[in-house]
Amino acid sequence: MRARFFQADDALRWDDFCARCHGATFLHSYRFLSYHGDRFADRSIIIEDGEDWLGVIPAARHPFDEDVVVSHPGVTYGGMLHDGRLRGVQMIAALDAAAGLWRSAGFKQLRYKCVPHIYQAAPAQDDLYALFRVGAVRYRCDLSSCIDLRHRLPVSGRRLRAQKKASRAGILVTRGNERLPEFWAVLEENLLRKHSAKPVHTLDEIEMLAERFPDRIRLMAATLNGNVEAGIVLFLSETVAHAQYIASSEPGYEVNALDAVFEESIEQSRMAGKRFFDFGISTEDDGRVLNEGLNQFKNEFGAGGVVYEFYQWDLRGNDNGAE
Structure with a gap:
């Protein structure tokens, strides 16, 4: 298993791979991400085993902090996308490989936008466990209102x-x-x-x-x-x-x-x-403030709460306060 950076000629294969991933949506396709043009410096990563793709992470440099890489600043949620082969220890190894590549490119911190479970075609939260294992900490949690249409x-x-x-x-x-x-x-x-x-x-x-x-x-x-x-x-x-x-x-x-x-x-x-109707978040200030009136308005349509989680990982080592 190795990590490498996305190149422009990977675009078609990237979109084909994302179409098969359990946690990917059209927001993660290169056709969507490319509309940003030159707004972000792309640092997306491909996880490979030989010529075989195991996973991808849409990512770019933080627009205001060159030491930080974000998955991805141009979309609501990102994270490690895979077709089912990055489970358990394989996910930990994949994240570690990605971290090593970002570290070699000079980045000191990763900000990771988890894909909420409602967007996953099959359970795909091994990345949350892997983030815990490597010492990442949750720095933001937004509350959305969502209807289970069934x-x-x-x-x-x-x-x-x-x-x-x-x-x-x-x-x-x-x-x-x-x-x-x-x-x-x-x-x-x-x-x-x-x-x-x-x-x-x-x-x-x-x-x-x-x-x-x-x-x-x-x-x-x-x-x-x-x-x-x-x-x-x-x-x-x-x-x-x-x-x-x-x-x-x-x-x-x-x-x-x-x-x-x-x-x-x-x-x-x-x-x-x-399966779901997602009204979007009712929180501000990285989740610390809840707009109670807006949240109640959305919930009155028959919705319940779903969280959007964000983690940060110090790529220089495990000194971010996690135990």
């Missing part, structure tokens, strides 16, 4: 009343990316007004990604009198429909337009055979 929890009376209000107001829910520009205007205004922030993706970027992945990126929009007043951009993996972006205008809030969008999105995800 065993949905009860929907609150408040959400049921809100859905009826949206229906009486004449809210219509449409599916299709052709209205992304209208929704993006709502999203940008919403983030600026509430958080003085901008979306992670620009409109050009999300339209490019939607064109690359027409079956994986989908806008669900709520219209009132023909105008887009609320919506959700869904990122669709094999097992999960994830609400990547959520926004409503003030007129949309007045008639509970988001309730109509969520309910339609949840039902369509169930009918499409997804």
Whole structure:
């Protein structure tokens, strides 16, 4: 077993390998990661046995700290991706091989974004055990709200009343990316007004990604009198429909337009055979602050908690406080 860095001519094989991995989604494909262009210095790793690929780790240098490598700064979750052959001691050996290569490239710390279990086609958390064994420590834990579409929890009376209000107001829910520009205007205004922030993706970027992945990126929009007043951009993996972006205008809030969008999105995800509907996290400051109102709103649709875990590993040795 040995580790080597990803090269540009590995791209097609990388995507083919990720398509077979238990914990990979389209976010880990080179077709997705490459949209960043030159924004990140890629340090992705391939684990090999001779010419045979055993695993891959999408990774890049931290954009603000050249001593840190992250798996991957451009996606929500990353980690060691494999097709079932990196179990137990093999996973420990694979992570150790990757650490040695990053260390030789001058990195002092790895920040590791674990793939939440709901995104895994089969149980694939050997990496969590391996991180414990090598002395990595959890430095961040986010709380997301998630519906198990086979065993949905009860929907609150408040959400049921809100859905009826949206229906009486004449809210219509449409599916299709052709209205992304209208929704993006709502999203940008919403983030600026509430958080003085901008979306992670620009409109050009999300339209490019939607064109690359027409079956994986989908806008669900709520219209009132023909105008887009609320919506959700869904990122669709094999097992999960994830609400990547959520926004409503003030007129949309007045008639509970988001309730109509969520309910339609949840039902369509169930009918499409997804196992989970993931609303996304309700935490801030690396998980130390919980937006209780937002968390409650999401849970009232029949959701429960799923965590997104982040670990850091001192690549110089076991001096990070773990025992």
